[in-house]
Amino acid sequence: MILGIETSCDETGIALYSAKTRELFHALHSQTEMHNEYGGVVPELASRDHIRRVLPLIRKVLEEAGKSLRDIDAIAYTRGPGLAGALLAGASIAHGLAYALGKPAIAIHHLEAHLLSSLLAEPAPSFPFIALLVSGGHTQLLRADAVGRYQMLGETVDDAAGEAFDKAAKLLGLDYPGGPALAELALRGNATRFKLPRPMTKSGDLNFSFSGLKTAVLTLVKRETEDSRADIAAAFQEAVVDVLVAKSMAALLDSGLKHLVIAGGVAANSRLRERLRSAARAESVQVYFAPKEFCTDNGAMIAFAGALHLNAGLKTDDSNLSFAARPRWELGQI
Ligand code: KG4
Ligand code: ZN
Numbered sequence: 001m002i003l004g005i006e007t008s009c010d011e012t013g014i015a016l017y018s019a020k021t022r023e024l025f026h027a028l029h030s031q032t033e034m035h036n037e038y039g040g041v042v043p044e045l046a047s048r049d050h051i052r053r054v055l056p057l058i059r060k061v062l063e064e065a066g067k068s069l070r071d072i073d074a075i076a077y078t079r080g081p082g083l084a085g086a087l088l089a090g091a092s093i094a095h096g097l098a099y100a101l102g103k104p105a106i107a108i109h110h111l112e113a114h115l116l117s118s119l120l121a122e123p124a125p126s127f128p129f130i131a132l133l134v135s136g137g138h139t140q141l142l143r144a145d146a147v148g149r150y151q152m153l154g155e156t157v158d159d160a161a162g163e164a165f166d167k168a169a170k171l172l173g174l175d176y177p178g179g180p181a182l183a184e185l186a187l188r189g190n191a192t193r194f195k196l197p198r199p200m201t202k203s204g205d206l207n208f209s210f211s212g213l214k215t216a217v218l219t220l221v222k223r224e225t226e227d228s229r230a231d232i233a234a235a236f237q238e239a240v241v242d243v244l245v246a247k248s249m250a251a252l253l254d255s256g257l258k259h260l261v262i263a264g265g266v267a268a269n270s271r272l273r274e275r276l277r278s279a280a281r282a283e284s285v286q287v288y289f290a291p292k293e294f295c296t297d298n299g300a301m302i303a304f305a306g307a308l309h310l311n312a313g314l315k316t317d318d319s320n321l322s323f324a325a326r327p328r329w330e331l332g333q334i
Contacts, residue, residue: 004108004305016067026303043083076307116308128144140153140155154208197213199213
């Protein structure tokens with residue numbers, strides 16, 4: 001039984017995963033309402049709220065599973081990347097519990113957990129595969145050869161895809177986090193009325209850039225009337241999706257791999273899913289998404305990644321009380 005603790009940003013996620021039975025219990029507290037007032041995440045408030053939420057959520061999950069602390073075999077927690085204070089809240093509780101119970105603590109890379117959460121899908125992908133990680137803080141294409149073996153192929157040179165969604169949504173007057181709200185507004189819009197650029201599709205590499213699209217949205221919002229908002233949202237979403245699809249297909253072609261995995265908050269986007277499915281069909285490749293409830297931040301992906309680390313015989317930290325959060329941490333370095 002692995003306990004998973006996620007506190008890297010504005011969601012406190014706790015889960016209990018049994019590697020043997022694949023049973024999963026999880027609970028989540030989202031701080032979005034608290035941060036909405038400020039139009040974005042306030043790090044200090046985030047850390048303090050994680051401290052308040054972690055233990056009650058652990059109790060809740062144990063109760064639902066009908067288990068006690070003694071049944072836990074290891075404690076997986078997000079070591080990074082993320083907000084330093086928020087990470088420290090989860091890391092210190094994880095290490096405190098691990099020490100008290102005499103069980104190992106497993107430091108998990110947040111993006112690796114997003115990537116591995118796709119293995120919770122039915123059917124699950126098998127290694128090696130190309131992974132497109134699209135979250136609020138990162139946009140990366142990776143080659144995954146095994147648990148713990150990842151090679152970075154390309155990443156954003158400025159804003160992450162989710163960040164671009166959030167910023168464009170803010171310009172359109174939508175609440176934080178704006179990604180899901182913008183996607184919903186786009187459903188009522190015409191994606192072809194406004195022509196937005198497809199940044200870096202001709203760059204010859206697998207990098208991305210999204211900050212220019214945000215500026216294009218700003219120009220349109222200033223120029224057009226209120227009733228054009230849905231069309232602007234649709235044009236923006238289509239541009240981001242076009243780029244993500246084009247680069248993912250290029251990564252598959254370059255590597256010769258036939259499996260593509262999409263993970264991270266933006267993987268919940270319906271238009272992206274639809275477009276990737278049809279591109280994959282046309283290119284005879286398989287595309288896999290993490291289950292929708294595990295696309296955005298959650299504890300289940302941390303517990304699951306912990307179980308896979310144990311299974312793969314990767315190093316755990318059971319020796320002492322010292323630990324460190326890693327707010328900046330490249331996935332290619334683990
Ligand atoms: O992975 P995640 O929960 O947190 C990070 O690790 O960053 O991703 C959150 C991001 C936010 O930027 C949010 O707006 C975006 O994912 N997001 C979406 C959708 N759902 C969440 N973006 C577009 N469409 C969605 N349906
Ligand atoms: Zn995340």
